[in-house]
Amino acid sequence: MIYLDNHATTACDPRVVQAMLPFFTAHYGNAASPHGFGFQAAAAVAQAREEVASLLGAQAEEIIFTSGATEANNLAILGIAQKHQRLGGRRRRIVTTAIEHKSVTEPCQYLAELGWDIIYVPVNQKGIVDEQEATKLITDDTLLVSIQAANSEIGTIQAVQRLAAIAHERGALLHCDAAQAIGKISVSVTDWEVDLLSLSGHKLYGPKGVGALFLRGGAKQLPLVPLMRGGTQEYALRPGTTPVPLLIGLGMACHLAEAELSEDRDRIIQLRDDLEGRILHALPFVRRNGCEQNRLPNNSSLTFSGIEADALLANLPNLAISTGSACEAGSLDPSRVLINIGLSSSDAFCTLRFGLGRFTTADEVEHAAHQIVTACTKLALLLD
CATH class of the missing domain: 3.40.640.10 (Type I PLP-dependent aspartate aminotransferase-like (Major domain))
Incomplete structure (x- = not known):
């Protein structure tokens, strides 16, 4: 996993x-x-x-x-x-x-x-x-x-x-x-x-x-x-x-955290940017949410237009990814955060939140990006 x-x-x-x-x-x-x-x-x-x-x-x-x-x-x-x-x-x-x-x-x-x-x-x-x-x-x-x-x-x-x-x-x-x-x-x-x-x-x-x-x-x-x-x-x-x-x-x-924050932050930013770069390059219908320059180093919110997040997750059994905040778990409504920044309900339901951290490795990012791209390509073909 x-x-x-x-x-x-x-x-x-x-x-x-x-x-x-x-x-x-x-x-x-x-x-x-x-x-x-x-x-x-x-x-x-x-x-x-x-x-x-x-x-x-x-x-x-x-x-x-x-x-x-x-x-x-x-x-x-x-x-x-x-x-x-x-x-x-x-x-x-x-x-x-x-x-x-x-x-x-x-x-x-x-x-x-x-x-x-x-x-x-x-x-x-x-x-x-x-x-x-x-x-x-x-x-x-x-x-x-x-x-x-x-x-x-x-x-x-x-x-x-x-x-x-x-x-x-x-x-x-x-x-x-x-x-x-x-x-x-x-x-x-x-x-x-x-x-x-x-x-x-x-x-x-x-x-x-x-x-x-x-x-x-x-x-x-x-x-x-x-x-x-x-x-x-x-x-x-x-x-x-x-x-x-x-x-x-x-x-x-x-x-x-006080002793290692700078080192953690710089390494995690590199991993996050690598993850996003691999996905965005391979899947032109994916877009990033939030403020690209002024955001948390570990966070990435991506909307996979036309592919519902739940369907994507079902095709990624070896990845643990979130569809939103844990405090909203079980809600049938779209994310109020995404709605309040202007996303439609359909796009909100097509959005995943990625969180990287101190224990995330470069190999994990590479494998995760490959699995996401493969699953999205498969689902896109099925939807066509």
Whole structure:
């Protein structure tokens, strides 16, 4: 099996697994317990928090551990909105885009049901946020702007720093879902001037089930209403026993990403460009989606005009490729990301997303491209 799926190509790095293993067995202390085993666990968690913060250019006290970016996004959006409301604030507008992850759009939809004004800034055919429209739509009534760093389906990278400046001019906060970007491109919360930022461990070769939320200045400086109650862990924002092994894994994944990002990025870009070049050269009816110059190094979204993606996948049993975002799995509707950048429903159903990663090889890319070209040629002849 050749893995060209965004999740499969970010499998947990063996070095991350090795770092986690002792904390499943030999060092099984509760980080909140006042004894030697607990102190050892707490020290390891503190180191992991430092490693996550270092990758982002943040301070350790600004990192809140979560179960992943989905929880972090919910905590950011709902936590900010509820806190503002409790304090008697009058801002009732939240600005986002229609191509965000569902863990952003659904909390926004929930707030809309409660009477909040949810505004969607349009994007162009490359998936880039229209900054002129953003300037008009982010008003003095805006509490929060939530914009992803990079899109999971088409890879387009947003101008987060400029959007943060627009938000701040109106006194609004900027939240960034950076799950897709962390470990793929350089991310600096200082340079980007974001107020909140979400990430997931499994997107940067760490374990599933762990992530983090960056809060500028920490929980005291930027208070949120917690989603759950029952303990004082994570500055009282996330109760429950600290999952020490997962946090160790996240910390190690961030440490490796900081050390190896440039090397990984350059190699993966070459592999992705080789994959696209082989397919586009052999199949003139295939076209690329998203922003060619400003996109994630590991991402490729290709529309195989006239050939439905499901039919193509059925003829590629040895390849693991995705038809879209995993959060949309099971939906009978076309990708809302592709529709919002102007693709027709039929073209959206003819689109595949390729994800390359740290463990993808040149041989795999060559074999995958050959199989895709062969399968497309066969299907094209059948359709004729």
